Amino acid sequence: MSGEASSAEKRARLSGRLVAATHNSGKLREIRELMKPYGVNVVSAAELNLAEPEETGSTFRDNAALKAEAAARASGIVALADDSGLCVEALGGAPGIYSARWAGGGKDFGAAMARVERELEALAAPPPWRASFVSVLALAWPDGALETFEGRVDGALVFPPRGTAGFGYDPIFRPDGHDRTFGEMGPEEKHGIPADGSLALSHRARAFQKLSRERL
Ligand code: ITT
Numbered sequence: 001m002s003g004e005a006s007s008a009e010k011r012a013r014l015s016g017r018l019v020a021a022t023h024n025s026g027k028l029r030e031i032r033e034l035m036k037p038y039g040v041n042v043v044s045a046a047e048l049n050l051a052e053p054e055e056t057g058s059t060f061r062d063n064a065a066l067k068a069e070a071a072a073r074a075s076g077i078v079a080l081a082d083d084s085g086l087c088v089e090a091l092g093g094a095p096g097i098y099s100a101r102w103a104g105g106g107k108d109f110g111a112a113m114a115r116v117e118r119e120l121e122a123l124a125a126p127p128p129w130r131a132s133f134v135s136v137l138a139l140a141w142p143d144g145a146l147e148t149f150e151g152r153v154d155g156a157l158v159f160p161p162r163g164t165a166g167f168g169y170d171p172i173f174r175p176d177g178h179d180r181t182f183g184e185m186g187p188e189e190k191h192g193i194p195a196d197g198s199l200a201l202s203h204r205a206r207a208f209q210k211l212s213r214e215r216l
Helices: 025-038 060-075 109-122 187-191 203-215
Strands: 017-020 041-044 079-088 129-140 146-157 173-175
Touching: 017 025, 017 060, 025 041, 025 079, 025 187, 025 203, 060 079, 060 129, 060 146, 079 109, 079 203, 129 203, 146 203, 187 203
Parallel strands: 017 041, 017 079
Antiparallel strands: 079 129, 129 146, 146 173
16 A cells, blocks of 8 residues: 555545535535534534625536635635536526526525426426436635535426425425425435435435545
């Protein structure tokens, strides 16, 4: 065995404090749940009074990176950001990186889900309405290093929305292999992390599995 560690091995595993670079309370809750087994102290962007950067990127990865880097710079500690969204096949991948923006300034996801339904109707797109949720997690280290991890889950949309659990577009997304929407699942079921290390269920938990293998 070589005594020389690779640069990936040299980078520290996460411990101590981490700032969750999100202003979305649903995401913050999920990040805390996912981190819970690892004893990392997750502080929120709000607790540190961090500003919300403008999402000027054109990909999930770009936006995750810019949010994490801004928070790491402002706080001086390692930052974890998530950029995510719902991509609807018949809508050419929309709302995608604009998923939060479709809910408007009032963050009205009832209206955002109704817009998805309206746009499918306008195209007379027949069911099943294939869609996926994507999450890119970005870890920005105070020394400027950046790592990203992507997760995706495929499924179909259902109307009317079902369930009140979760957040955002959860009530209209039914993951493949399941009868219920994310809005009808509790957090454990939505994350769906099997004890044997096989693939988790949600996009965020799938991205987190990749991160945890290297950094936790
Ligand atoms: P931050 O940038 O502060 O993290 P945001 O809500 O603006 O918060 P995004 O730009 O990444 O975050 O928007 C992603 C949107 O996609 C989010 O607001 C949700 O509506 C939706 N979304 C992402 N993951 C989801 C999930 O697990 N369940 C339901 N909706 C989800």
